[in-house]
Amino acid sequence: MWASPGLLLWGILWVIVWKGHLSPAFGEGQENVLESLTVSSKVHSKICEHNGFQKARPHTVSILEFGAVGDGKTLNTHAFENAIFYLRSFADKGGAQLYVPPGQWLTGSFSLTSHLTLFIDQGAVILGTQDITKWPIIDSLPSYGRGRELPGDRHCSLIYGENLTDVVITGENGTVDGQGSVWWDLYRNHSLDYTRPHLVEFINSDGILFSNLTFRNSPFWNLHPVYCSNVVFQDLTILAPHYSPNTDGIDPDSCTNVCIKDSYIDVGDDAISIKSGWDEYGISYGKPSANILIQNIHSVTPTSAGIAIGSEMSGGVQNVTVENMVIRDARSGFRIKTAAGRGGYIRNVYLDHIVMQNVSTAFAFTGAYGGHPDDKYDPEAYPIVENIVIKNVVGDLIQEAGTLFGIKEAPFRNICLSQITLDVCGPFKWNCTDVEGIYSNVFPEPCPQFLNDSKQVDIVCSSGYITYGGSLLDEVK
Numbered sequence: 001m002w003a004s005p006g007l008l009l010w011g012i013l014w015v016i017v018w019k020g021h022l023s024p025a026f027g028e029g030q031e032n033v034l035e036s037l038t039v040s041s042k043v044h045s046k047i048c049e050h051n052g053f054q055k056a057r058p059h060t061v062s063i064l065e066f067g068a069v070g071d072g073k074t075l076n077t078h079a080f081e082n083a084i085f086y087l088r089s090f091a092d093k094g095g096a097q098l099y100v101p102p103g104q105w106l107t108g109s110f111s112l113t114s115h116l117t118l119f120i121d122q123g124a125v126i127l128g129t130q131d132i133t134k135w136p137i138i139d140s141l142p143s144y145g146r147g148r149e150l151p152g153d154r155h156c157s158l159i160y161g162e163n164l165t166d167v168v169i170t171g172e173n174g175t176v177d178g179q180g181s182v183w184w185d186l187y188r189n190h191s192l193d194y195t196r197p198h199l200v201e202f203i204n205s206d207g208i209l210f211s212n213l214t215f216r217n218s219p220f221w222n223l224h225p226v227y228c229s230n231v232v233f234q235d236l237t238i239l240a241p242h243y244s245p246n247t248d249g250i251d252p253d254s255c256t257n258v259c260i261k262d263s264y265i266d267v268g269d270d271a272i273s274i275k276s277g278w279d280e281y282g283i284s285y286g287k288p289s290a291n292i293l294i295q296n297i298h299s300v301t302p303t304s305a306g307i308a309i310g311s312e313m314s315g316g317v318q319n320v321t322v323e324n325m326v327i328r329d330a331r332s333g334f335r336i337k338t339a340a341g342r343g344g345y346i347r348n349v350y351l352d353h354i355v356m357q358n359v360s361t362a363f364a365f366t367g368a369y370g371g372h373p374d375d376k377y378d379p380e381a382y383p384i385v386e387n388i389v390i391k392n393v394v395g396d397l398i399q400e401a402g403t404l405f406g407i408k409e410a411p412f413r414n415i416c417l418s419q420i421t422l423d424v425c426g427p428f429k430w431n432c433t434d435v436e437g438i439y440s441n442v443f444p445e446p447c448p449q450f451l452n453d454s455k456q457v458d459i460v461c462s463s464g465y466i467t468y469g470g471s472l473l474d475e476v477k
Ligand SMILES: *[C@@H]1O[C@H](CO)[C@@H](O)[C@H](O)[C@H]1NC(C)=O
Pocket: 003, 004, 005, 006, 173, 213, 214, 237
């Protein structure tokens, strides 16, 4: 398998930490637990194997054939546009590949087409221009009703795709560098008129593969698929300085069938944040994020979370599995962010085999996140948060095990905690309000809102069905 040396190292460390820490806690139920884990990952692994995109293309052209100059100074937007316009004619002939050779290819925003492979070779860097006028203004998303940061429209991502099918962005670890520092400064000194752009965005597209590449210095969230299906992210490195504002790694937003695997994400905000629209706009657009598999990720996020859901989740988030993840140097390990007014739901979320290292709060749920698009939201649109399974977690250098704050009118329910050992160095372990759940073998001991029931917990939390419907506590009672 193709993986960065860092990832391999962590894989080995993982096995050591894993065996050392958890074997004693497993005891008799071990085989059953592992068996049901296998069952549950089988449900989802197809998502990573689908054939929504084609890898080999019968035709290839180089960006050089369109007059591009890889000196890091010449603006190549027209070369990219012309190349992609030309390659549109191959759509019904198996598609085509646009080859980007070694060099520094400065460009403004450009749009892709269907049945296209963008291949970025080793030593090739697609550089986003720091002239922000070359990142055009486009409509805000209907599920947000406005730009995320500012009312009105927003800037277009560097690499953009709308209504596409069968697109591959890959290479021999080539790079897409947004050179986002100009945006971070403008954002900080309140000099922008529109919401910042992503590095790559796909809207309403199906069959997208990102692989074998490095993405860095995005102006805003790095990779943003929205209203998409069958999207795979594999063997990626995503980097942004820790001080860079809102440079999330990957944000699946109202997307179904998304696989994110074998990647290293070290950024200035959440590594992965699953979303689905904002308050009344997200509720009326009504497009959930569902069937999301996250495997073998290593994240470093000192200002934020390894895995986050929300805060924009008004179209609903369901069927999320996170397996084999190392979350390092993070403010929170797993974070749920929502608020009254969001509506929607977060349900059937399954975290398994997680190692946390140097994390302030291992589990941070809040039902009072705030931040509304305008004052037209319904304050009684309460989100439903239920069926959250967290098992097989070890953590070192943890300040706080969990702050789990639900919503009084809509408590977070059916939370299952199992086989969790956290080395908590701070004075406060767990702090909970408006949540309920069940646990077994959790150290330190969770808050009193959780029922200690080792007999039921392994059956209920391991059986596929708690992850995908059904009600945990109703079954136990
Ligand atoms: C790809 O490039 C990034 C950034 O230079 C590097 O950190 C990573 O290790 C590389 N991955 C591989 C597999 O070489």
